[in-house]
Amino acid sequence: MSEEKREHILDVAEELFGHHGFEGTSVRLLAKGAGVNVAMISYYFGSKEKLFQAMVERRAGVTLMALKFINAKEQDPWKKIEMAVDHYVDKIFSNIGFQRIMYRELSLDQRSWISEAISNIVFQNTQEMVSIIEEGYKKKVFRKVDAELTVVTIVGTIAKVTLSSLLCCRILGEGATKDITDDSHRKRVKKHLHDLMKAHLRKPDKA
Numbered sequence: 122m123s124e125e126k127r128e129h130i131l132d133v134a135e136e137l138f139g140h141h142g143f144e145g146t147s148v149r150l151l152a153k154g155a156g157v158n159v160a161m162i163s164y165y166f167g168s169k170e171k172l173f174q175a176m177v178e179r180r181a182g183v184t185l186m187a188l189k190f191i192n193a194k195e196q197d198p199w200k201k202i203e204m205a206v207d208h209y210v211d212k213i214f215s216n217i218g219f220q221r222i223m224y225r226e227l228s229l230d231q232r233s234w235i236s237e238a239i240s241n242i243v244f245q246n247t248q249e250m251v252s253i254i255e256e257g258y259k260k261k262v263f264r265k266v267d268a269e270l271t272v273v274t275i276v277g278t279i280a281k282v283t284l285s286s287l288l289c290c291r292i293l294g295e296g297a298t299k300d301i302t303d304d305s306h307r308k309r310v311k312k313h314l315h316d317l318m319k320a321h322l323r324k325p326d327k328a
Contacts, residue, residue: 130165131175133155134151135222170235180216180219185245192256197214198257204319210307211320214307254266254268254322264322264324274321275318281312
């Protein structure tokens with residue numbers, strides 16, 4: 122039961138931090154949103170800062186486990202990169218509020234301890250993606266590319282679409298009222314990134 126309560130508090134924290142930001146989300150607001158008293162927040166997490174870090178580690182940890190699972194599978198590198206892309210798209214589209222928290226803190230860099238915690242966790246995830254790309258090169262399936270910037274391209278594309286929803290809906294020809302979380306957008310981004318990776322990683326045909 123205590124673990125369920127802790128997870129519930131983290132779920133509420135994601136929603137509140139995503140809507141109000143770190144500064145705008147007080148411990149009292151977190152406690153009220155979760156239906157617990159302030160002492161309960163302190164009991165499970167110690168402080169608002171540690172609650173925020175636990176929230177980030179929980180989400181990023183799920184992604185790291187998924188990418189490690191994909192990376193460990195004995196299968197075609199093309200399939201691996203598509204699975205990794207699909208996971209990132211699904212993860213970000215399903216938790217846009219959480220992603221906005223992450224990018225807000227990284228871009229503002231007002232709290233170095235938060236930026237460092239997020240950077241350390243995200244770095245582990247991107248390294249798994251880099252490893253998938255490098256494996257494809259070693260197996261002579263992919264051409265040699267800048268693996269790190271390739272991952273930045275994948276993650277950056279998804280982030281731009283989801284974090285600037287009004288602008289992107291207009292760019293995508295959907296109109297200002299279209300919901301960016303609509304499943305058609307998710308499928309469109311996946312297909313685009315699959316096609317992009319095929320064009321980017323495919324070895325040139327021999328003359």
